[in-house]
Amino acid sequence: YAEVDVKANKQSVRALQISNGTINNRIQLAYNGNDFTPAVVSGGVVQASFTVPFVAGLNKIAIAYANNDVVAYQNGVLVGTNTSASIPPCNQIEIGSSIGTSAFLNDRIRAAALYTTRLTDAQLAELTRL
Secondary structure (H helix, E strand, O other): OEEEEEOOOEEEEEEEEEEOOOOOOEEEEEEEEOEEEEEEEEOOEEEEEOOEEOOOEEEEEEEEEEOOEEEEEEOOEEEEEEOOOOOOOOOEEEEOEOOOOOOEOOOEEEEEOOOOOOOOHHHHHHHHOO
C-alpha cells in the first residue's frame, strides 16, 4: 500500500516495490508515463499487470497478492484482478525508486505499508478510499 501525492506524470518510477533485488522478481506500485501500473513479475514473466490512467494529486494505491489471487485498488476502486499469477520470492523493499536506475519519485510519499497477510477486497477498498 502507498499513499502518494503526485504532481506530474512520471517515467518508470516506483512508489513502492518489493523484490529480490532484480527486475525479474518484483511486486510493484509504479507510475509509467501516463499510467499507474501495479504489477507482479516472477522469473522475468509478467504474472499480473493493470494499467490505470494517471491521476494527478493524492492517490491511495494497493496491490494484494497470493498465488492465483492478485488484485489492485486505486482510490477505493478495484482496478484489476488476476486469478492465475505466481508470486515471486522477494526480500527487499524499495520506496520511491526503481531497481538499478537513478529514477526517483520526486513527489510526496505520505504513507507506505507492507501487510504480512493478504487483505480482503473490502479492506483494500476501505484502505484506499480517498
